[in-house]
Amino acid sequence: MSVTGIGAAVRRKEDRRFITGTGHYTDDINRPGQASIYFIRSPHAHAKIKKIDTHEAARMPGVAGVFTGEQFAQDKLGNLICGWTVLSKDGSPMKMAPHAALAAGKANHVGDAVAVVIADTLAQAKDAAEKVVVDYEPLPAVVDPAKAAAKGAPLIHESAPNNTIYNWHLGDADATNAALKNAKHVTTLEFINNRLVPNAMEPRAALAEYDAASGSLTLWNATQNPHVARLVIAAFVGMAPENKLRVIAPDVGGGFGSKIFIYPEEVVCLWAARKVGRPVKWTAERSESFITDAHGRDHVTKAQMAFDGEGKITGLKVHTTANLGAYMSTFSSAVPTFLYATLLSGQYEIPHIYCEVDAVYTNTVPVDAYRGAGRPEATFVVERLVEAGARELGVDPAVLRQKNFVKKFPYQTSVASLYDAGDYHASLAKALEIHDYKGFAKRKRESERNGKLRGIGFATYIEACGVAPSALVGQLGAGVGLWESAEVRVNPTGSVEVLTGCHQHGQGHETTFAQLVADRLGLSIDQVNVLHGDTDTVQFGMGTYGSRSGAVGMSAIVKALDKVEAKAKKIAAHLLEAAEGDIVFKDGKFTVAGTDKSAAWGEVALGAYVAHKFPTSEIEPGLKEGAFYDPTNFTFPAGCHICEVEIDPETGEATVVSWTAVDDFGTVINPMIVEGQVHGGVAQGVGQALLEHTVYDDKGQLVSGSYMDYAMPRADNLPSFHVDTTVTKCPSNPLGIKGCGEAGAIAAPAAVMNAITNALGTELIDMPATAPAIWAVLHKANKMPRAA
Amino acid sequence: MAAVSLTVNGKPVTADVDPRTLLVQLLREHLRLTGTHVGCDTSQCGACVVHVNGKATKSCTVLALQLEGANVLTIEGLAAADGPLHPMQEAFRENHGLQCGYCTPGMIMTAVDIVRRKGNDLDDHTIREELEGNICRCTGYHNIVKAIAAGARAMRGSGATSRAAE
Amino acid sequence: MYAFTFHRPQTLRQAASLLAKNEEAKLLAGGHSLLPTMKLRLAGPPQLIDLSLVEGLAGIEQSGRSLTIGAMTRHNDVNTSPVAQQAIPALAKVAGMIGDPAVRHMGTIGGSIANNDPNADYPAVCLGLGATIITNKRRIKADDFFTGMFSTALEPAEIITKVSFPIPKKAAYQKFRNQASRFALVGVFVSKRGSEIRVAVTGAGSNGVFRVTSFEEALKKRFSPKSLEGMSIPADGMNSDIHGSAEYRAHLVGVLARRAVAEAIGKSAA
Amino acid sequence: MAMTMTGEYQLPASQQTVWDKLNDPAVLKACIPGCESLDKTSDTGFAAVATIKIGPVKAKFKGNVSLSDLDPPNGYKISGQGEGGVAGFAKGGATVKLVPKDGGTLLSYTVEAQIGGKLAQLGQRLINGASKKIADDFFANFANAVSPRSP
Structure with a gap:
């Protein structure tokens, strides 16, 4: 391994601009003549829009335009779409209700935009917005997913009777029922997987500009996938043809899924820019983010796990109601189905699994993929059941897991996934060792002496990343292929630009992708630039989410590098006057095998462009190759996380006191970055388990709508983490990469809740396990210790 | 409109502003110093932290007009544009104390302020408590805590403190 | 924010006169409650009177x-x-x-x-x-x-x-934070000065800060956490919201008061 | 945000006197906290403007007040709703019951209040206390108004 090659903890190339304040996020960009847009949003969860009076607002100082949902509708643009079709059990397609970028006729959640004001300054736009009179007729609202499909619930969309989007299922119901019936023991749990607000620190933003001369639109957008944004806005909304629409995703301050989706605001900015003939900029205020960024999770689940007399799992039955909010967001349908039920086998051999998912509309913010997307929910179901099962059976939870681990690969689960490689024993064993599992009893006694309760919890999780084989996802209803593209552009002086359709918003691709290329071509990473995030620069791409950039994006780069090397060898053969088959490329040097004749990388690169020494009738000048890579399977990162908590029974406060993570991500390009991804994922998972509480009141008002009420982990809520890895290479891609971006968020909620329920001695507590919630459990169970 | 004169990153600045202009707007919109970010509207996330007269301050919760005669230091002024990085900036890079980079300027400005108040030898507990007003959604703080401890040590005797404090 | 006029008086007299003349004016001291509210347009005082230049107000x-x-x-x-x-x-x-x-x-x-x-x-x-x-x-x-x-x-x-x-002989404060806002979900301050004992509670009451006379009486007998053992206050009148029920807050008042007394007399707070 | 609050007052006046005051717009205007205007639009309806102040928050609500379920002199329901612009909306109703007791009248009430929009989203920790205070203040003001000493 070179100091900057694959496996080296290279410091990030992108950091200089971020630590000096010279990065460029969307809101940092300004265009001449730019105006500000302000969205007028429904304060009602469900209301008819009877009339909107904009006359006074239009005459306010600085106002360039005031537009309503009716006016948007008159322009006959298309709706926002959910791009993944899911079929119900009876074969009927999901009920995708129309989702206009500006609501007309009816508002369906608090925050649904009904009109916009465009003015010279944001303050003027807000001043004018206060003069817009919207006459609402409030309607009854439904918020609780468990009640949405019930008789008499308010109907949100005419096209979706009973507010039901689909009733989907996977697996063998009869066999699973039989397994439950014949089981020696059945563990049953009910959970709420709590709704989360993503809260990337950079609020979403969009800046749209119309160039009348060329008839082209440009959109600067805080997005994780500019090409998909362009595709949807062009092909489905019909804003402009793709060749007249450029989407630029500059530096993006975190996404965690929430910036994958195509949102109303970017569509409206483009529309408004053309209407007023000026660039139009929108940057969300945090209070706006809370009621417009797609939320995550929000499942209500009942699940049963069957065990035989030996402690082997014989079946798993799951019923989940998934709340998708007021509209179907871009990938929402896939999250509680294909990204969820297919992972319900966990790391275990479970012969029979049956999962039913009912997806419903409610008068809440749309729900879509959030870090882990379906897999944290699946892991929570499986890992909570295994842990509770171990307790009920009186078996050490580590031992029960070992007994049920998948041991032989490839392994075909009973829920469609084909696990390609892994060693679950290895990660568990290493985690037990690092964590000093044996010392837990002693630590627990020590805590008890201090009046504290101590608990330990595991999550031996699996996830599916590297989304995804195009043909497979096509069969499952996806509207797009999920390959990735790359282009390797060698300059005459030998430096390289790599163009990728992935987008980085914290993952460090500018460094890891450069490491890959530098390693392969024998260059320093400074000679490699990674370009991404601009549809005019990069040919095509599917963006970054689902831990796909390493497994899919880098594989595309490898493919392009193969082509570059092949062509460079041809050119080197001419330069060195040798047969192409005798050319060996190693450490940045082309050598004629068995001789000391060689040409440096730079000579060949230059040779490719001056084109003096090879027949251009046979070999085209230049050295630039592109590739599309389509994965052959998902990748299956897995690992073991162990969480230890201490609870103050007097206040109910739970503190995470230690954390061990041993993950198998396959090949690791940059361990420093991989560890950072684990840290961040665990923090978000701990946040879900202990702090993050999205609360709607029964009228559909989001009452945890700011940082005053929505708690996210801060530095003093978390410990330092012990992070390590084991490695089994992924056999389905050239680098053996599995992906690491979501693992922490997938493993952590189950690990925390297993630790908390271990400490409390009851399974009956939901996330987030806040201090008052834990206190209430202790108090009800009369387990309060006497005051000290 | 009202005039305000202050020093930003060592340079005198005079601006004519609407009284409702916040310091962060003065920096970002008038002076085009966009390293200072806005991440919330309730003064909690800390992405907007700058130094005012040497002290960490949330620039989203101060009016520009309150700063007549004040000395403001932003992330752009922490190190000279053509000079070496400030030891705290260097420590954030060296310890991978950032991912998306959005909270980073506020984190670094807060970190330098912690060193000013708490010295160069900072234990993890102190750092974590002192970061109460800065939210990072990417890193889980592990590496930020490491970076601040290392940056604090590196600042010892380097002469690098908050320039605005001079 | 709504537009406002900004005043920076130099003396207390000027500040008071501005305030007297402008009924809707707001004083700007630290601004960390007022300015966020104004930013959200949940308040729009037509005048702001910044007190930071008024002489003699700090120290x-x-x-x-x-x-x-x-x-x-x-x-x-x-x-x-x-x-x-x-x-x-x-x-x-x-x-x-x-x-x-x-x-x-x-x-x-x-x-x-x-x-x-x-x-x-x-x-x-x-x-x-x-x-x-x-x-x-x-x-x-x-x-x-x-x-x-x-x-x-x-x-x-x-x-x-x-x-x-x-200046009291003994005093201590125990705060249980709201994890989101970091305000006090409940905070209890106790002090002993001669025979005067005070127990003041913030965060818990639905009508703001209050004293707990029953605790004060108990502590008068002996200023020790033991004096408060088993004591609590009724949940009636406590605030109840998504961050904690009235019962929980009432319970915390007892816990934190005991811890505060322990801290005040130099014992471990836990 | 939806809240329910209850309370009662023993008033030193006859049931009929209390009932009359409950139906007197001038009394109602004086009792509704922050009420700036209350103009009769029908026998049982009023157009109203009220400013609600909760700490640093100050929002003006424009809307209407109506009286329903009239059962003289035993009680009624007084309801109000208002739009507060960017702050959102507020609505609420109080069911008021009057029973002769101890030579005076026992007034008991159940208030239901609901807040929506920005106030509900951002003012969560303030709303319960503030709603209770507004309800308490209204009935305390009213109790004051019917006490014989007050004008």
Whole structure:
């Protein structure tokens, strides 16, 4: 391994601009003549829009335009779409209700935009917005997913009777029922997987500009996938043809899924820019983010796990109601189905699994993929059941897991996934060792002496990343292929630009992708630039989410590098006057095998462009190759996380006191970055388990709508983490990469809740396990210790 | 409109502003110093932290007009544009104390302020408590805590403190 | 924000006169409650009167048996003041628990108590120490000053100039934070000065800061956490919201009071 | 945000007197906290403007007040709703019951209040206390208004 090659903890190339304040996020960009847009949003969860009076607002100082949902509708643009079709059990397609970028006729959640004001300054736009009179007729609202499909619930969309989007299922119901019936023991749990607000620190933003001369639109957008944004806005909304629409995703301050989706605001900015003939900029205020960024999770689940007399799992039955909010967001349908039920086998051999998912509309913010997307929910179901099962059976939870681990690969689960490689024993064993599992009893006694309760919890999780084989996802209803593209552009002086359709918003691709290329071509990473995030620069791409950039994006780069090397060898053969088959490329040097004749990388690169020494009738000048890579399977990162908590029974406060993570991500390009991804994922998972509480009141008002009420982990809520890895290479891609971006968020909620329920001695507590919630459990169970 | 004169990153600045202009707007919109970010509207996330007269301050919760005669230091002024990085900036890079980079300027400005108040030898507990007003959604703080401890040590005797404090 | 006129008076007299002339005007002390509210357009005072240039409003001094803190003294300055730390260490410590470091560089004691946020820390300190709030017009006992959530005895055009705290023999504050806002979900300040015992609670009551006389009586017999063992306060009248039920808050009042007394007498807080 | 609050007052006046005052717009205007105007639009309806102040928050609500379920002199329901612009909306109703007791009248009430929009989203921790205070203040003001000493 070179100091900057694959496996080296290279410091990030992108950091200089971020630590000096010279990065460029969307809101940092300004265009001449730019105006500000302000969205007028429904304060009602469900209301008819009877009339909107904009006359006074239009005459306010600085106002360039005031537009309503009716006016948007008159322009006959298309709706926002959910791009993944899911079929119900009876074969009927999901009920995708129309989702206009500006609501007309009816508002369906608090925050649904009904009109916009465009003015010279944001303050003027807000001043004018206060003069817009919207006459609402409030309607009854439904918020609780468990009640949405019930008789008499308010109907949100005419096209979706009973507010039901689909009733989907996977697996063998009869066999699973039989397994439950014949089981020696059945563990049953009910959970709420709590709704989360993503809260990337950079609020979403969009800046749209119309160039009348060329008839082209440009959109600067805080997005994780500019090409998909362009595709949807062009092909489905019909804003402009793709060749007249450029989407630029500059530096993006975190996404965690929430910036994958195509949102109303970017569509409206483009529309408004053309209407007023000026660039139009929108940057969300945090209070706006809370009621417009797609939320995550929000499942209500009942699940049963069957065990035989030996402690082997014989079946798993799951019923989940998934709340998708007021509209179907871009990938929402896939999250509680294909990204969820297919992972319900966990790391275990479970012969029979049956999962039913009912997806419903409610008068809440749309729900879509959030870090882990379906897999944290699946892991929570499986890992909570295994842990509770171990307790009920009186078996050490580590031992029960070992007994049920998948041991032989490839392994075909009973829920469609084909696990390609892994060693679950290895990660568990290493985690037990690092964590000093044996010392837990002693630590627990020590805590008890201090009046504290101590608990330990595991999550031996699996996830599916590297989304995804195009043909497979096509069969499952996806509207797009999920390959990735790359282009390797060698300059005459030998430096390289790599163009990728992935987008980085914290993952460090500018460094890891450069490491890959530098390693392969024998260059320093400074000679490699990674370009991404601009549809005019990069040919095509599917963006970054689902831990796909390493497994899919880098594989595309490898493919392009193969082509570059092949062509460079041809050119080197001419330069060195040798047969192409005798050319060996190693450490940045082309050598004629068995001789000391060689040409440096730079000579060949230059040779490719001056084109003096090879027949251009046979070999085209230049050295630039592109590739599309389509994965052959998902990748299956897995690992073991162990969480230890201490609870103050007097206040109910739970503190995470230690954390061990041993993950198998396959090949690791940059361990420093991989560890950072684990840290961040665990923090978000701990946040879900202990702090993050999205609360709607029964009228559909989001009452945890700011940082005053929505708690996210801060530095003093978390410990330092012990992070390590084991490695089994992924056999389905050239680098053996599995992906690491979501693992922490997938493993952590189950690990925390297993630790908390271990400490409390009851399974009956939901996330987030806040201090008052834990206190209430202790108090009800009369387990309060006497005051000290 | 009202005039305000202050020093930003060592340079005198005079601006004519609407009284409702916040310091962060003065920096970002008038002076085009966009390293200072806005991440919330309730003064909690800390992405907007700058130094005012040497002290960490949330620039989203101060009016520009309150700063007549004040000395403001932003992330752009922490190190000279053509000079070496400030030891705290260097420590954030060296310890991978950032991912998306959005909270980073506020984190670094807060970190330098912690060193000013708490010295160069900072234990993890102190750092974590002192970061109460800065939210990072990417890193889980592990590496930020490491970076601040290392940056604090590196600042010892380097002469690098908050320039605005001079 | 809504547009407003900005004033920076140099003297207390000017400030008071501006305030008297403009009924809707708001004083800007630290601004960390007011400015966020204005940014969200949930308040739109037509005039803002910035007190930061008014002379003589900041400073900390001990005279005899009391510690006096100027209204515009920043939380961080109270926290780090050797005079305050020496005279009433519990008070200096509380100042270091408000908000976060950057907030403490701007927030002021006068601003905090004039706002009388039901979750703020300083009102509990004032009530828990039996402070006197001194204004440009008069002196007001803390017991008379805090009249309900967000309401005080301050009259229009009355400006807090300083707060005078009698120096207690023993005192301590225990705060259980709201994990989101970092305000006090419940905070309990206890003090002992001669025979006077005070137990003041913030965060819990639906009508702002209050004293717990039953605890005070119990502690008069013996100033020890044991005196409060098994004691609690009724949940009736406690605040109940997504951060904690009335029962939970009532329970925490007992827990934190015991811990505060333990801390005040130098025993472990846990 | 939806809240329910209850309370009662023993008033030193006859049931009929209390009932009359409950139906007197001038009394109602004086009792509704922050009420700036209350103009009769029908026998049982009023156009109203009220400013609600909760700490640093100050929002003006424009809307209407109506009286329903009239059962003289035993009680009625008084309801109000208002739009507060960017702050959102507020609505609420109080069911008021009057029973002769101890030579005076026992007034008991159940208030239901609901807040929506920005106030509900951002003011969560303030709303319960504030609603209770507004309800308490209204009935305390009213009790004051019917006490014989007050004008």
